[in-house]
Amino acid sequence: MKLGHNNQLSIKVRINIIQNMKRALFLFSLFSSIFAEDFITEAEYAKLLYENPRGVGCSSCHGSKGEGKVLATYIEKGVKKNLEAPPINNLSYEMFKEGISKPSKIMPSYFLTNFESQSLYRYISSFKKSQ
């Protein structure tokens, strides 16, 4: 029958629409659950920041655990000298903050937010505790 066929067709269309809506809802809830939680933890974020803040990583000079590093050696008046980035995993937060904000000839200036400085400080200091 023609009528019956039409009804069947419209049911099929409706089922299709409902399935599409379900799919959309599923995708929506999937996305919102991803965005509801942080992609990365604060420690992971600080690690990224430490290794690559604004393009120049702290780790390339201060070492991956803030242990300090010899950047270069040179001879001054016949004496061999080291150019060093000091260890920074053993500082008070005040010293740490001062260290990243005071002008330096070697270390680049960073304009970090309080949250960034605190995350970095916690991250780097954690290495000292675990030694």
Ligand code: HEC
């Ligand atoms: C290009 C190398 C270089 C990079 C990159 C660098 N530093 Fe430094 N940093 C130094 C040197 C060298 C010093 C020693 C003081 C000076 O000569 O400027 C220093 C000093 C410091 C101090 C003071 C230490 C103290 O004992 O008072 C802190 C804190 C510090 N850096 C943290 C950081 C952090 C955090 C980063 C990344 C956001 C960073 N540095 C990136 C080279 C670097």
